[in-house]
Amino acid sequence: MIISKWIKPVLASALLTVGLAGCGTDSGSEPEKTTDKAAEPESKIVNVYTARHYEADEQVFKDFTEKTGIEVNVVKAEAEELIERLKREGESTEADLFITVDGGVLANAKNNDVLQPVESDIVNEQVPENLRDKENYWVGMSTRARVIVYSKDRVKPEDLLTYEDLTSDKWQGKVLARSSTNLYNQSLLASFIELNGEEAAQEWADGIVKNFARQPDGGDRDQAKAIAAGTGDVAIMNTYYVGLMLNSEDAEEKKVAENIGVFYPNQETNGTHVNISGLALTKHSPNKENAVELIEYMTSVEAQEYLSANNYEFPVNPEAALPEVLSSWGEFKMQELNFDTLGEHNAKAIEIFNKSGWK
Incomplete structure (x- = not known):
């Protein structure tokens, strides 16, 4: 919907x-x-x-x-x-x-x-x-939506499609994300398990690790700052962090947020998480x-x-x-799933992250 x-x-x-x-x-x-x-x-x-x-x-x-x-x-x-x-x-x-x-x-x-x-x-x-x-x-x-944020200078919105597309070769060395120990990432992967199955979830985690610009480091704000520094071009972030940064009293943080765009992935498939x-x-x-x-x-x-x-x-x-x-x-279309399933698949999500080498 x-x-x-x-x-x-x-x-x-x-x-x-x-x-x-x-x-x-x-x-x-x-x-x-x-x-x-x-x-x-x-x-x-x-x-x-x-x-x-x-x-x-x-x-x-x-x-x-x-x-x-x-x-x-x-x-x-x-x-x-x-x-x-x-x-x-x-x-x-x-x-x-x-x-x-x-x-x-x-x-x-x-x-x-x-x-x-x-x-x-x-x-x-x-x-x-x-x-x-x-x-x-x-x-x-x-x-809060977990979206793809991107460098306005180096990425066009039309270049972006889905979470799955971030595993393609065109994003090799350009993807930023925080640690797999983070609950936001665990629930994102749990939603993929629920909607697409364990095999597809494993393929996604493997593909993201392959395309990392660096090893996971810091929180969501740090991913945006890494885009600004040129370390990577796209990152997985929660929307509310972008809003907080745009309205920050820290001038540098605000400048970082003004130079990244927000993209809602999977609008033609099963929606944004x-x-x-x-x-x-x-x-x-x-x-x-x-x-x-x-x-x-x-x-x-x-x-x-x-x-x-x-x-x-x-x-x-x-x-x-x-x-x-x-x-x-x-506006955007969001995933349609029972929120309970995020907890049901949490252990499997952690297992998949560990198997993929997502630290």
């Missing part, structure tokens, strides 16, 4: 508190426990475990508090650490909401029985069905109504437009307007 661009972890050392006393300020400290959670009325709080570490998210939490009087406490860590913490805490947890990136990670949380379905007609109206878990164990918050950030209600949430209210707010037009304008991700709410930088890249 054709959609516009709006359709669509290291354990932190500190516990960030926004508002309520009830969570400690030391790293990893446990929120204060009540003697009988079931017997007490909900407080005006919501406790969030998040693997997203963005200032835009924090501002949305503050806006929510100003509008509702519900204080938001935030614990930041890697997603896997937070899932294990939820399992360990069980019914005694103070966590109400789990936020993370990647459909496979969200599926892992669901499979570990630390979540419960979100029941909200408002959320169902604000978030399309394809951007929610089929049983509503998680709800999309934002999306898109991954998701999601919101999930914890299984033993002590402040369930507050948590659902926060999910409703975070998927509202107001919050979605703020997140998109400040973190350059695509909104999940189709009524939210895009910032100019995202709309300037045009």
Whole structure:
């Protein structure tokens, strides 16, 4: 289907508190426990475990508090650490909401029985069905596309076609990508396994390694900088990094971004790879109504437009307007697949990367 661009972890050392006393300020400290959670009325709080570490998210939490009087406490860590913490805490947890990136990670949380379905007609109206878990164990918050970026000086957009085309001889010594240990790359390859099969996924990884301009090094921004330095001509990047660089206060970083183009591959085949950030209600949430209210707010037009304008991700709410930088890249067709499959194929993706020599 054709959609516009709006359709669509290291354990932190500190516990960030926004508002309520009830969570400690030391790293990893446990929120204060009540003697009988079931017997007490909900407080005006919501406790969030998040693997997203963005200032835009924090501002949305503050806006929510100003509008509702519900204080938001935030614990930041890697997603896997937070899932294990939820399992360990069980019914005694103070966590109400789990936020993370990647459909496979969200599926892992669901499979570990630390979540419960979100029941909200408002959320169902604000978030399309394809951007929610089929049983509503998680709800999309934002999306980002993993695209091909290219040197405007050395590459014409018409020279680009598909992810698979990057393995052809014309790109030998010109392709840049970050490490295979990166979850974004693992999920990209997992999507190929789901759509094209393991053999085709192996051929793709082998072909990309053959065409590397250099060994994988650094993050997505570093791939763009390597294009600017002439190390390579094309790179695999997430769109939101391009948006962040274009609006960076660092003049050199902004200049790099102004000299690269964004290309949505596979528009004539199975679409561009898109991954998701999601919101999930914890299984033993002590402040369930507050948590659902926060999910409703975070998927509202107001919050979605703020997140998109400040973190350059695509909104999940189709009524939210895009910032100019995202709309300037045009519309695109995205892959159609169940986000759960990204987690199901993760181990095989890592195996394929290792076999190909993608370090």
